[in-house]
Amino acid sequence: MAQVGIVMGSDSDMPVMAKAADILDQLGISYEMRIISAHREPDEFFEYARTAEEKGFKVIIAGAGMAAHLPGMCAAIFPMPVIGIPMHTTSLGGRDSLYSIVQMPTGIPVATVAINGGANAGILAAKILATSDAALLQKLKSYTNTLKESVIEKDKRLQETGYKNY
Numbered sequence: 274m275a276q277v278g279i280v281m282g283s284d285s286d287m288p289v290m291a292k293a294a295d296i297l298d299q300l301g302i303s304y305e306m307r308i309i310s311a312h313r314e315p316d317e318f319f320e321y322a323r324t325a326e327e328k329g330f331k332v333i334i335a336g337a338g339m340a341a342h343l344p345g346m347c348a349a350i351f352p353m354p355v356i357g358i359p360m361h362t363t364s365l366g367g368r369d370s371l372y373s374i375v376q377m378p379t380g381i382p383v384a385t386v387a388i389n390g391g392a393n394a395g396i397l398a399a400k401i402l403a404t405s406d407a408a409l410l411q412k413l414k415s416y417t418n419t420l421k422e423s424v425i426e427k428d429k430r431l432q433e434t435g436y437k438n439y
Contacts, residue, residue: 274328274329275328275330276330277303277305277330277333277334278321278328278334279293279294279297279304279305279334279335280309280321280333280336280343281308281309281336282309282310282311282336282337282338282343283310284308285338285360288391289358289360289390289391290334290391292392292394293334293358293392293398295395296392296396296399297399299416300395300399300409300413300416301409301412302402305330307321309343311337311342311343311346312340322347322349325350326353330353331354331401331402332353332354332398332402333347333353334395335347335355335357335358335383336357336360336391337360337370337373337374338362338367339364339370340373341357341370341371341374343357344356344358344383344385345373345374345381347383348381349381354398354401355383356384356385357375357386358389358390358394359385359386359387359388359390360389361388361389366388367388367389371388384397396413396416399412399413
């Protein structure tokens with residue numbers, strides 16, 4: 274049974290949403306990924322959001338651009354955490370998406386990551402799940418340590434070669 278729902282309004286969002294899925298894969302977290310347009314398929318969308326809890330989802334990651342209603346509507350229907358990923362748009366660079374997702378009315382919160390922040394959405398979903406899963410928490414600590422080691426290695430290379438040869 275999938276613990277995380279990943280939903281996007283268009284297949285053009287796939288490169289960003291795949292980053293969330295990649296993180297969940299790395300951490301061994303099950304998910305279901307769907308393309309559902311809140312505007313073009315309202316009945317399918319409402320069914321998805323209404324049945325997410327029954328399917329066992331603990332978190333939904335929803336990506337959206339332009340009007341960006343998908344995360345907020347998920348949060349209005351699904352009783353557990355929703356993480357919104359604002360998509361970069363050609364017209365306003367994603368600020369339109371960001372503002373639409375982050376400015377939810379009182380009582381309908383959506384945790385929002387950076388524009389095109391798919392990886393961080395996956396990590397945040399994992400952190401939410403780790404509050405009740407000690408093994409997952411250990412995986413997250415290991416992941417964080419890997420990030421730290423990567424920076425240390427990069428600094429070591431810089432110190433050895435200098436910035437001109439980096």
